[in-house]
Amino acid sequence: MYLKMHLLSRQAYRGLFFSQGSIAPCLRRGRSLIRSSLCRNISFSCQRCTVMTSWIIDRYGRNDVLRFTNNMIFPIIHFPNEVIIKVHAASLNPIDVNMRNGYGAAALNMKRDPLKLKSAGSEFPLTLGRDVSGVIMECGLNVSYFKPGDEVWAAIPPWKQGTISEFVVASGNEVSHKPKSLSHIEAASLPYxxxxxxxxxxxxxxxxxxxxxxxxxxxxxxxxxxxxxxxxxxxxxxxxxxxxxxxxxxxxxxxxxxxxxxxxxxxxxxxxxxxxxxxxxxxxxxxxxxxxxxxxxxxxxxxxxxxxxxxxxxxxxxxxxxxxxxxxxxxxxxxxxxxxxxxxxxxxxAFFTPSGRSLDEIAELVDSGKIHPVIEQVFSFSEVPKAFLKLEEGRARGKTVINVINKI
Ligand SMILES: NC(=O)c1ccc[n+]([C@@H]2O[C@H](COP(=O)([O-])OP(=O)(O)OC[C@H]3O[C@@H](n4cnc5c(N)ncnc54)[C@H](OP(=O)(O)O)[C@@H]3O)[C@@H](O)[C@H]2O)c1
CATH class of the missing domain: 3.40.50.720 (NAD(P)-binding Rossmann-like Domain)
Incomplete structure (x- = not known):
């Protein structure tokens, strides 16, 4: 055991021992992956465990800084209260356009993981998008409120990697069960x-x-x-x-x-x-x-x-x-x-405040028909830059949503 731990990177160690569910047996060593027999037998597509598709930025600027990649490192559970969500839908907010332009970088970098910032030399690559509606894939060991397979929604704080991506990590206390009456597209329009x-x-x-x-x-x-x-x-x-x-x-x-x-x-x-x-x-x-x-x-x-x-x-x-x-x-x-x-x-x-508990209360209002999503336009995952341009034009009438699971 000692030898094994010694061989694993710190990240791999955390990923193994802080998580429960379908991805836990996958030990990551840098970008490579050792798959356990359990992992090979489950339905989740572990062939893609090492990397995932995302829209990222490598620098701040206008819309041409948005870059599609199918090579983004798969997120890992770092703390026992975290979950990994498979993103079905995300939505955009003015903060995404502003962050793309560099807004808030000084304060947000202060909240980002200093080790990661130091090793990468910067905050990049950054994934934007705050809202998610999707399905829990993996739970940290301290997470008892959710289990893999649960349909959830959340708004991820801006200092964390965002949701215009195949998977995202969130703290359990930022996440809530998705209102039953809404589709993922509808649910993604509301959290932020x-x-x-x-x-x-x-x-x-x-x-x-x-x-x-x-x-x-x-x-x-x-x-x-x-x-x-x-x-x-x-x-x-x-x-x-x-x-x-x-x-x-x-x-x-x-x-x-x-x-x-x-x-x-x-x-x-x-x-x-x-x-x-x-x-x-x-x-x-x-x-x-x-x-x-x-x-x-x-x-x-x-x-x-x-x-x-x-x-x-x-x-x-x-x-x-x-x-x-x-x-x-x-x-x-x-x-x-x-x-x-x-x-x-x-x-x-007032400021956006992430809270699974408040989302629980909002979900009740939604399921009782008192609050409805107001969606102006839905873009497919391949149209993310178009969605940013739409948002930048202003004149919003409700929300701009990204259908992440539909890659076309
Ligand atoms: N502090 C925080 O943590 C926080 C969190 C979320 C949002 N915000 C800020 O809050 C603001 C609203 O966010 P949002 O997501 O609702 O933005 P949004 O979806 O872009 O909506 C802004 C709306 O305001 C309307 N508008 C523009 N000028 C107006 C005026 N003078 N009088 C009345 N309506 C006007 C726009 O339509 P027309 O131009 O067609 O009238 C548009 O419908 C943004 O500035 C955003 O950055 C702050």
Missing amino acids: VGLTAWSALNQIGGLNQDNCSGKRILIFGASGGVGTFAIQLMKAWGGHVTAVCSQDASSLVKKLGADDVIDYKSGDVAEQLKRLPLFDFILDNVGGSTEKWSPDFLKKWSGATYVTLVTPFLLNMDRLGVADGMLQTGLTIGSKAVKHLCKGIHYRW
């Missing part, structure tokens, strides 16, 4: 935007199914991925929703439950909002000048809250370095929070 909206409205904003009834909620950027989810969540919890979007998205947001719709392109939004009662809550998915004037439409001194998803957090670290960037971020959020508090309102930033 759902968890972001959940973080903004529930964890940061304090809204929940018991206190939302009758509350007036204003949502900017209502027609995009986060907006279409947020409308439905607020309606499920009994809120009154005013959605701000382009005129051509008006029927979509009404169908999702919006009570009032404001077309931001047909005149001054502030003028249109003056005709409505004040709000208890604003979710800002747009940022920029909206942040300056919209908090004036909140009820003062009543606990009303403005939450924005558009923050300079990662940008500050890219521009100023990690230490100065964090300092600048702290000063900015602190001064804005105090300024708004003096006016009688709460000012907050």
Whole structure:
């Protein structure tokens, strides 16, 4: 045993002893693979255990940096709480286009495995894509909530390898059982935007199914991925929703439950909002000048809250370095929070927060018919660059999904 362990690389050792399921008996030594008899007898295609197909980037830049490879090293379980998921579908979010361009690299590198960064000399090759719906192939030894074969969904944090790939590794606590009523394509459209909206409205904003009834909620950027989810969540919890979007998205947001719709392109939004009662809550998915004037439409001194998803957090670290960037971020959020508090309102930033537990709650809302996926377009795995271009054009009406299991 001692000799065996000595021969195996550290990775191979971890892969063997931290995992249970179909791939565990495959001991990796660098890129080569020793297959056990169990492995040869199972249905999973172990011929492809060493490498897999993925879309990767080897540098930051425009869309031509996206590269298809069928030679990406197969992911391995490094910690006993991890699972390997066979990806059936993934979806894209603005962060994928931004990360392709290099956004957030300083902060994200800080969270990446320092050993891997050191041995590779950089964070590349990087796989983008945060959302996954797929099937558990392999579980770490401490994973008891899932077993191989379970259909799951998850949003993988941006410092980890992404989901535009045949397989992806996730921590068990980032994963949840997929809603039974959804196909993989439908399920892949929800985790990242759902968890972001959940973080903004529930964890940061304090809204929940018991206190939302009758509350007036204003949502900017209502027609995009986060907006279409947020409308439905607020309606499920009994809120009154005013959605701000382009005129051509008006029927979509009404169908999702919006009570009032404001077309931001047909005149001054502030003028249109003056005709409505004040709000208890604003979710800002747009940022920029909206942040300056919209908090004036909140009820003062009543606990009303403005939450924005558009923050300079990662940008500050890219521009100023990690230490100065964090300092600048702290000063900015602190001064804005105090300024708004003096006016009688709460000012907050919200971020995507990976959470299998929150996804469990979202799955219940989905299976009870209260939240529906809003999919604008589905691309096949071979069309990933086209999907990025689509996202980059903006004007999203829901989500852009990648059918990963269909390679054509
Ligand atoms: N902080 C975080 O962790 C976090 C997480 C997720 C997302 N985000 C950010 O949140 C924002 C929304 O994300 P998403 O996934 O929903 O993006 P998305 O799917 O691209 O949707 C953005 C939507 O906003 C609409 N829009 C643009 N300008 C507008 C305006 N002035 N007023 C009203 N609507 C406007 C767009 O349609 P039209 O242009 O046709 O109107 C589009 O439907 C993005 O900036 C994203 O980067 C942050």
